[in-house]
Amino acid sequence: MTTTIKNNNTLPIGYRLQEYCIQSILGQGKFSITYLAQNIKLKSNFVIKEYFPDELVTREHNYHVLSKSQADEDNFVWGLEQFITEGQLLRTVQHPNLVRVLSSFKTLRTAYIVMEYEKGRSLSNFLKSGHRLTEEKIMTLLPPLLSCLQAVHKAGILHQDIKPDNFYLREKNNTPVLLDFGMARYALAHKSRHIIKTLSPGYAPLELYQFKGNIGPWTDIYALGAILYRAISGKTPIKAPARVHTIKQGKKDPLLSARQIGKKHYSKNLLQGIDWSLKIVIKNRPQNVQRWANILTPKSPKALKALNVKALNVKELSASVVKSTIKNNEPVSLITRLKQQSQSSKLLPLSSTPSVKRFQGWILAGIIAVIGLSGGYIFYTTALSKAQKQRVQTLEEKLQRVQLQSAELQKKHQQATALQAALQQNLDKTQFQFEDVQKARKTERQQLVQLQSEKAALQEILKKTRTQLSQLYVFQKFSQYKKVDSKIRPGNIIRDRLQTGSYGSEMVWLPAGRFRMGDIQGQGDDNEQPVHWVSVARFAMGRYEVTFAEYDHFSDITGREKPDDEGWGRANRPVINVSLSDATAYTGWLSQQTGRTYRLPTEAEWEYAARAGTVTPYWWGNEIGKNLALCDGCGNQWDKKTRPVGTEGTNPFGLSDMIGNVREWTCSEYEEKYSGKEQHCSHKNPRVYAERGGSWLNKAEELRVTVRQGNPPAGRYINVGFRLVLEN
Numbered sequence: 001m002t003t004t005i006k007n008n009n010t011l012p013i014g015y016r017l018q019e020y021c022i023q024s025i026l027g028q029g030k031f032s033i034t035y036l037a038q039n040i041k042l043k044s045n046f047v048i049k050e051y052f053p054d055e056l057v058t059r060e061h062n063y064h065v066l067s068k069s070q071a072d073e074d075n076f077v078w079g080l081e082q083f084i085t086e087g088q089l090l091r092t093v094q095h096p097n098l099v100r101v102l103s104s105f106k107t108l109r110t111a112y113i114v115m116e117y118e119k120g121r122s123l124s125n126f127l128k129s130g131h132r133l134t135e136e137k138i139m140t141l142l143p144p145l146l147s148c149l150q151a152v153h154k155a156g157i158l159h160q161d162i163k164p165d166n167f168y169l170r171e172k173n174n175t176p177v178l179l180d181f182g183m184a185r186y187a188l189a190h191k192s193r194h195i196i197k198t199l200s201p202g203y204a205p206l207e208l209y210q211f212k213g214n215i216g217p218w219t220d221i222y223a224l225g226a227i228l229y230r231a232i233s234g235k236t237p238i239k240a241p242a243r244v245h246t247i248k249q250g251k252k253d254p255l256l257s258a259r260q261i262g263k264k265h266y267s268k269n270l271l272q273g274i275d276w277s278l279k280i281v282i283k284n285r286p287q288n289v290q291r292w293a294n295i296l297t298p299k300s301p302k303a304l305k306a307l308n309v310k311a312l313n314v315k316e317l318s319a320s321v322v323k324s325t326i327k328n329n330e331p332v333s334l335i336t337r338l339k340q341q342s343q344s345s346k347l348l349p350l351s352s353t354p355s356v357k358r359f360q361g362w363i364l365a366g367i368i369a370v371i372g373l374s375g376g377y378i379f380y381t382t383a384l385s386k387a388q389k390q391r392v393q394t395l396e397e398k399l400q401r402v403q404l405q406s407a408e409l410q411k412k413h414q415q416a417t418a419l420q421a422a423l424q425q426n427l428d429k430t431q432f433q434f435e436d437v438q439k440a441r442k443t444e445r446q447q448l449v450q451l452q453s454e455k456a457a458l459q460e461i462l463k464k465t466r467t468q469l470s471q472l473y474v475f476q477k478f479s480q481y482k483k484v485d486s487k488i489r490p491g492n493i494i495r496d497r498l499q500t501g502s503y504g505s506e507m508v509w510l511p512a513g514r515f516r517m518g519d520i521q522g523q524g525d526d527n528e529q530p531v532h533w534v535s536v537a538r539f540a541m542g543r544y545e546v547t548f549a550e551y552d553h554f555s556d557i558t559g560r561e562k563p564d565d566e567g568w569g570r571a572n573r574p575v576i577n578v579s580l581s582d583a584t585a586y587t588g589w590l591s592q593q594t595g596r597t598y599r600l601p602t603e604a605e606w607e608y609a610a611r612a613g614t615v616t617p618y619w620w621g622n623e624i625g626k627n628l629a630l631c632d633g634c635g636n637q638w639d640k641k642t643r644p645v646g647t648e649g650t651n652p653f654g655l656s657d658m659i660g661n662v663r664e665w666t667c668s669e670y671e672e673k674y675s676g677k678e679q680h681c682s683h684k685n686p687r688v689y690a691e692r693g694g695s696w697l698n699k700a701e702e703l704r705v706t707v708r709q710g711n712p713p714a715g716r717y718i719n720v721g722f723r724l725v726l727e728n
Helices: 070-091 123-127 135-154 183-192 217-233 240-248 258-262 268-277 289-296 319-323 334-344 354-375 386-478 548-558 580-594 603-611
Strands: 020-028 032-039 044-051 057-059 065-067 101-107 110-116 120-122 167-170 176-178 507-510 513-517 532-536 539-542 663-669 689-692 708-711 725-727
Touching: 020 044, 044 070, 065 070, 070 101, 070 110, 070 183, 120 123, 123 167, 123 217, 135 176, 135 217, 135 289, 217 258, 217 268, 217 289, 258 268, 268 289, 386 548, 513 603, 532 603, 539 603, 548 580, 580 663, 603 663, 603 689
Parallel strands: none
Antiparallel strands: 020 032, 032 044, 044 110, 057 065, 101 110, 120 167, 167 176, 507 539, 513 532, 539 725, 663 689, 689 708
8 A cells, every 4th residue: 555646636745634644645536535644643654535536526726625516516515425424334343354444524625534554465466467376375365355244244334346456465464454445436426327437347246337236245245256256267257247248149158157267276165156156146146245155165164253343233223325225216325324224223222131230230330420520419428437528528629629630731722722723824834835846846847858858859850851951962963853743642641840840740641441330349348339330531640649749839839738747758758637628729729830620530530540451459459469559467668657659560550559558539529329429520518528549557458449438528637648630
């Protein structure tokens, strides 16, 4: 848990959040941001989870959270209640393999959950890509995982997002710990109708994809079974909707059984238990952890004894949370369910056992003592001796002294609170000043890099000019002029001269053609359907993605703010952190500079150019291979960041990085199914535009030429850039 992520939506390093100081950013998803923070008083590190659904809100300059619209505000406030309730529920459960929730609080118009900091690495990192675990190793990790999951379910709580990334192995003893629950995230996704974006492909069962899905302990069991499947096979299971789609076509389930894969290396019970957990139909799966454990670990019956879960009547209070029922297509909030159930819950009588009776006696004695001290009452009897009366008088005098001392301490506490508020105000002021200095230094560094880049570009232009002059001299002296056909043939590379004196992007002319658009192999998602024929007129496509050097030149001329390069370098790296609006502004400026029509490609033009006459998932074949594209797990030195354009070879049309490096904006409106809008640029300002091409941040399967992604036009992302089209 030591990853640091830089993003404009996160709180800055060093920010004071009540008694915590932000040390680093551990992770960021669509629902929340996780920080490593130090408690200033205790000098100890803790993990703080911030409620921040980035599709609904943004961050203001004073770090307060602001909704993007009134509809987003309603969903944000609703989700905030679910987030706080989830934290309250998890505080009631304690287990050695469950991350401990310590507290929660509200500030900056959002909420935070404070948890213990567990040093270690994720189970995903432990498994690694394609690696398998021995049965001995699995049986070391499995009993604690089952015990933890059983404890959570007994407390009336579902995880709903179990995957390797949400299990950590402690650094000190390699024991697993479960974290990052998905109850509130899943509930908000239901309400805002963005549920699929929150799911983990391969680990989410079919019911989580449904708005009225019947979720329960069997839901988490499916996900943990998927982790075990990956541990024995080295591969993530096929997504549940894809399995169902294949079976509905009358074909065999595409997921190979665990018994087929591991029968030579693993026990029959383990493989049978994995296959049982991965059944698509709910009733065919184990209904609780205990039944599943009886198959998985028959030799360890004591591994899952009844647990002492520290929760006050939580099972009754949270029963509706487990079911997560949706009424009238509207999600029922966790906090509403909690209140309803608490009103009807039945508490056991305290006097049910002799030990409890003895405990009641101590409670009664304690209550009498507290009433006596706090109210100032002293009980006498007629039989009190003189010594006893003297002792009572002494106790009264001590009580008066304690009350005086308490009043003095209260006064000092109020003074300390006022001083702390003044210090916090000064700290905030100093922090803003420090950030201003940092921004100024960053601007100076960017200007220096830009000057160096321009110097290199001018030197290259000078070198080419000298070569051209030399060639022209030889041509004029020893050759005769010939008439040249003015028609530009496909494959020719052109580069327009701008009014500023510099040159635009290298553009490659592509021939007109007709091709089959969509997921021909049937390996992708539903949004890649239907497969259909599309005709494309002749046009020119950018040979490379637009670079920082090109975009920075545009910014210098127009005064537009330059995007952040994340510290990876600018020059000939593809520009990132640009919205669709930024990209459209660039194409408009380029058209004005050249007198020609530049724009973003349509989805159809992009896929036509990326396929380059091929029909396979990648233009070079059916498999991703090694060092052919830049992605997460493609096996090259540029993993985890962008690389300079043109580093690898080109496709048959002469275009570079059509697959990987950065995803690319298109001018087409995004729809879940093809309807014809993919063949045109949208001028109606839709809410979501299509992106294509995959990026360094995506897995290999997300780099297929047919994969589609949709995002709002104002979004800026560290893995999204754009490429140009020049009309004929």
